[in-house]
Amino acid sequence: MSRLVSLLLPVLLLLVSQAIATLFPESNQSAPKAALQACNQLAVSLGSPILQTSGNSYEKAATNAWNLENGQYQPTCIVFPTTSKHVQIAMKAIYAAKSHYAVQAGSHSAMKGWNTVQDGVLIIFSNMREATYDPVKDSITLGPGVHWHDAVTALEPFGVAPVGGRVGDVGTGLLLGGGLSWLSPSQGYATDNFKELDVVLVNGDLVTATATNQFSDLFRALKGGGDRFGIVTRYELYPVHTGTKDEKNWFGGMLLAGKYQPIVIQFNSSAEALLNATARYVREIDDPKAVLLSTFSNARTGDSLAPLYLMVLFYNGVNLPEEIFGDFLSIPAMSSTLGPMSYFDVSETLGLGNDRGYVQRFGASALVGDEETYLEAFDHWMNFTQAFQGDFNITTLAFTPVPNSQIQAGRAKGGNIINAPHGGFAAVQLAEQFNAGLNRIPPQVLEGLDLLFEQIPPSPGLPLYLSECDPRQKVFESYGDYELLKQIYAKYDPEKFNVKHTQGPVGL
Numbered sequence: 185m186s187r188l189v190s191l192l193l194p195v196l197l198l199l200v201s202q203a204i205a206t207l208f209p210e211s212n213q214s215a216p217k218a219a220l221q222a223c224n225q226l227a228v229s230l231g232s233p234i235l236q237t238s239g240n241s242y243e244k245a246a247t248n249a250w251n252l253e254n255g256q257y258q259p260t261c262i263v264f265p266t267t268s269k270h271v272q273i274a275m276k277a278i279y280a281a282k283s284h285y286a287v288q289a290g291s292h293s294a295m296k297g298w299n300t301v302q303d304g305v306l307i308i309f310s311n312m313r314e315a316t317y318d319p320v321k322d323s324i325t326l327g328p329g330v331h332w333h334d335a336v337t338a339l340e341p342f343g344v345a346p347v348g349g350r351v352g353d354v355g356t357g358l359l360l361g362g363g364l365s366w367l368s369p370s371q372g373y374a375t376d377n378f379k380e381l382d383v384v385l386v387n388g389d390l391v392t393a394t395a396t397n398q399f400s401d402l403f404r405a406l407k408g409g410g411d412r413f414g415i416v417t418r419y420e421l422y423p424v425h426t427g428t429k430d431e432k433n434w435f436g437g438m439l440l441a442g443k444y445q446p447i448v449i450q451f452n453s454s455a456e457a458l459l460n461a462t463a464r465y466v467r468e469i470d471d472p473k474a475v476l477l478s479t480f481s482n483a484r485t486g487d488s489l490a491p492l493y494l495m496v497l498f499y500n501g502v503n504l505p506e507e508i509f510g511d512f513l514s515i516p517a518m519s520s521t522l523g524p525m526s527y528f529d530v531s532e533t534l535g536l537g538n539d540r541g542y543v544q545r546f547g548a549s550a551l552v553g554d555e556e557t558y559l560e561a562f563d564h565w566m567n568f569t570q571a572f573q574g575d576f577n578i579t580t581l582a583f584t585p586v587p588n589s590q591i592q593a594g595r596a597k598g599g600n601i602i603n604a605p606h607g608g609f610a611a612v613q614l615a616e617q618f619n620a621g622l623n624r625i626p627p628q629v630l631e632g633l634d635l636l637f638e639q640i641p642p643s644p645g646l647p648l649y650l651s652e653c654d655p656r657q658k659v660f661e662s663y664g665d666y667e668l669l670k671q672i673y674a675k676y677d678p679e680k681f682n683v684k685h686t687q688g689p690v691g692l
């Protein structure tokens with residue numbers, strides 16, 4: 185009799201727990217239990233140091249996220265994989281336990297909850313930082329944990345560079361959202377330069393996706409689809425033959441080897457002139473060698489905010505052509521640097537951007553139009569800035585031109601899921617860094633942002649940029665290939681496990 189009970193008891197318990205699970209299917213009271221189940225299993229199958237639940241490496245990793253909001257989560261355990269196999273084992277356990285989870289590469293997502301998790305498993309790629317070049321295949325291989333500065337530094341001696349970020353501490357998550365690079369006008373979005381991807385699917389299977397194999401649909405979805413489709417454990421990329429960092433010394437002699445002319449100007453005199461110049465550039469300039477970034481900031485000086493406007497101009501040639509950059513060069517500048525550079529120097533221009541300790545928020549728009557369109561956007565942003573100026577340490581309105589050459593370069597390489605329309609536009613970034621000491625965004629600022637997004641809507645047909653959006657913005661819906669994206673998602677994650685168990689972009 186007691187033998188029968190002991191045989192039946194586990195079955196009974198299982199039935200009862202299944203009944204409870206059906207009654208409260210996605211109740212988050214079960215989240216800690218599911219996470220614990222996954223973590224307990226991983227403690228056995230992966231063990232320390234791959235799996236950590238406390239201690240130095242846990243604490244450091246759990247608090248390291250660039251956005252302070254994300255540094256305040258406490259994952260149930262953290263997996264530090266060194267191989268794809270570790271990621272497979274982790275994902276199988278997460279999937280079986282129905283645990284919440286998150287993935288973190290360079291940690292620079294501003295979106296709350298997108299790169300970390302409470303009551304869940306966090307996979308951090310800090311021990312997968314490969315950056316190598318294979319001259320025979322002519323391809324770059326990156327581990328998901330590498331940061332752009334380290335990748336560019338490791339590859340520069342070979343005279344090649346990845347199409348990656350403009351700020352050194354940022355990581356490879358940028359690739360999955362699209363990726364705006366100094367090299368983009370000639371090479372497409374960073375993501376257009378994928379050659380081959382190793383991907384751990386939601387059920388833990390490992391596949392290699394390329395433009396032509398049986399996973400070509402997955403491959404395309406990962407070019408802009410973010411973290412919804414699987415976990416990328418290896419990026420193989422087309423390199424750009426930019427030359428080594430010494431090649432700037434051959435000024436005037438090696439034009440084809442990649443010389444860039446930079447100019448960084450800070451000024452406070454005329455936002456209008458810079459807005460006008462930017463509007464015209466976006467409408468008229470379609471030269472794959474020309475690169476522009478215009479940013480308008482208000483930065484804290486004591487009790488108030490002061491304007492700080494910055495333009496970054498490069499040309500892959502011996503000078504900045506007057507017909508392209510003349511409007512910018514005629515704007516009075518407080519300081520400027522101008523000279524020959526290597527691509528390595530170009531990639532160092534904006535520094536590492538590795539500041540920590542502030543709540544950060546991004547928002548996106550996309551514009552093409554006349555001067556008035558840009559002036560209006562600026563006025564709305566100024567009103568928003570002034571309304572909440574006491575909360576901000578720095579606020580920024582930034583314009584990155586996405587010229588037609590970039591869109592065509594991407595199409596020539598097989599196309600991405602963003603599928604921006606023919607013609608150029610400006611990717612618009614709205615970014616706020618809140619004052620130190622502020623741990624969460626005041627609700628009235630979030631309302632102010634809602635109003636701002638209504639006031640600066642994307643021009644018709646233009647895509648929003650996933651990597652620099654507000655988590656509430658419907659980025660996928662703005663994609664040219666939204667319907668296809670949904671179909672591919674339904675195929676690779678039919679249970680919508682990722683939508684239910686990770687935080688990320690909405691609309692799938």
Ligand SMILES: Cc1cc2nc3c(=O)[nH]c(=O)nc-3n(C[C@H](O)[C@H](O)[C@H](O)COP(=O)(O)OP(=O)(O)OC[C@H]3O[C@@H](n4cnc5c(N)ncnc54)[C@H](O)[C@@H]3O)c2cc1C
Pocket residue numbers: 250286287288289290291292293294298299328348349350351353354355356357358359360361362363364365410411414415416417537651652688
């Ligand atoms: C200072 C700064 C400068 C920036 N400059 C640029 C710029 O020049 N150009 C540009 O395009 N963007 C830029 N961005 C935006 C940047 O693209 C995003 O912040 C991007 O999300 C950062 O990637 P990450 O790996 O550092 O961040 P993470 O937060 O680690 O990852 C970002 C997202 O991708 C997911 N993810 C990461 N790795 C994987 C993986 N291997 N598999 C599946 N999902 C994964 C994460 O879960 C998360 O949702 C900048 C951001 C900051 C903060």
Ligand SMILES: *[C@@H]1O[C@H](CO)[C@@H](O)[C@H](O)[C@H]1NC(C)=O
Pocket residue numbers: 212215302303
């Ligand atoms: C739990 O559920 C509440 C309400 O549905 C939600 O606000 C909260 O974010 C959830 N917490 C977690 C950890 O999922």
Ligand SMILES: *[C@@H]1O[C@H](CO)[C@@H](O)[C@H](O)[C@H]1NC(C)=O
Pocket residue numbers: 452453490491
């Ligand atoms: C703007 O520039 C002028 C000099 O051109 C300077 O006198 C003034 O202090 C500057 N204002 C701010 C807010 O930086």
Ligand SMILES: *[C@@H]1O[C@H](CO)[C@@H](O)[C@H](O)[C@H]1NC(C)=O
Pocket residue numbers: 454456457460555556
């Ligand atoms: C900006 O463009 C507008 C519209 O064309 C024009 O009225 C204005 O004078 C220009 N301002 C500057 C500073 O160039």
Ligand SMILES: *[C@@H]1O[C@H](CO)[C@@H](O)[C@H](O)[C@H]1NC(C)=O
Pocket residue numbers: 484539577618619620621
């Ligand atoms: C604002 O940013 C500067 C530079 O990053 C920093 O030194 C300062 O402490 C910040 N101030 C506040 C109030 O956050």
Ligand SMILES: *[C@@H]1O[C@H](CO)[C@@H](O)[C@H](O)[C@H]1NC(C)=O
Pocket residue numbers: 564567568571631632633635
């Ligand atoms: C300025 O911003 C505040 C705060 O969001 C808002 O209440 C107000 O309506 C805005 N004014 C205009 C003219 O947009």
